[in-house]
Amino acid sequence: MSQEPTAVRVLVVDDQQLIRDGIAALLSIRPGITVVGTAVNGREAVQKAVELEPDVVLMDVRMPELDGVEAVAVLRGRAPECRVVMLTTFDDEEYVVQALRAGASGYLLKDLPAEELAQAVRLAHAGVTQLDSSVAARLAAALPHAAPEPPAAAPALSPREIDILRLVARGRTNREIAAQLYLSEGTVKNHVSRILSRLALRDRTQAALRARDLGLL
Numbered sequence: 001m002s003q004e005p006t007a008v009r010v011l012v013v014d015d016q017q018l019i020r021d022g023i024a025a026l027l028s029i030r031p032g033i034t035v036v037g038t039a040v041n042g043r044e045a046v047q048k049a050v051e052l053e054p055d056v057v058l059m060d061v062r063m064p065e066l067d068g069v070e071a072v073a074v075l076r077g078r079a080p081e082c083r084v085v086m087l088t089t090f091d092d093e094e095y096v097v098q099a100l101r102a103g104a105s106g107y108l109l110k111d112l113p114a115e116e117l118a119q120a121v122r123l124a125h126a127g128v129t130q131l132d133s134s135v136a137a138r139l140a141a142a143l144p145h146a147a148p149e150p151p152a153a154a155p156a157l158s159p160r161e162i163d164i165l166r167l168v169a170r171g172r173t174n175r176e177i178a179a180q181l182y183l184s185e186g187t188v189k190n191h192v193s194r195i196l197s198r199l200a201l202r203d204r205t206q207a208a209l210r211a212r213d214l215g216l217l
Helices: 017-028 040-052 069-077 093-102 114-125 133-142 159-167 174-181 185-198 204-215
Strands: 008-013 033-039 056-059 083-088 106-109
Touching: 008 017, 008 040, 008 114, 017 033, 017 114, 033 040, 040 056, 040 069, 056 069, 056 114, 069 083, 069 093, 069 106, 083 114, 093 106, 093 204, 106 114, 106 204, 159 174, 159 185, 159 204, 174 185, 185 204
Parallel strands: 008 033, 008 056, 056 083, 083 106
Antiparallel strands: none
């Protein structure tokens, strides 16, 4: 007899009570998700993450006492197994870069539908890095135009792997990449694993940052 999959444990962090309680209420009725607590700022988020051991933290960016980016950096040391997804109204590219460099597993905007937010939580728990499409577009627009040829800093990657790295950096899932490039999802997964290995990267977040640094966006 198969066991029911364990629910994803979520901590919601936002300094505005209406938004905080609303997000918690929306997620609590979604299958496979359990909201284990809420926090009003980054300092309380760190305390509760250590105490409650959530799988995923949904973190606002701008908050009093300790902002979201600073809280992510602290959590990487104190609760390294926890995935942090920034959930905010701010789509400024500087916030995005700072959050990803601090260790965030994604950057999403608060206007996404409830079911998409629930799916984002599940994907974050599965290790998938996510960028809101408008955020990815703004980030790409803020970068210098890439050279026609791949940079010399990435000689180990094939043209196909460079294409996949670009799409990873834009927040696409393996399934979306497979559909766009007419590949199987398994083939894309293998390509992503090789990219991470060849560039000595830990995860898709680091891959997105490396693609940005290489001018591939």
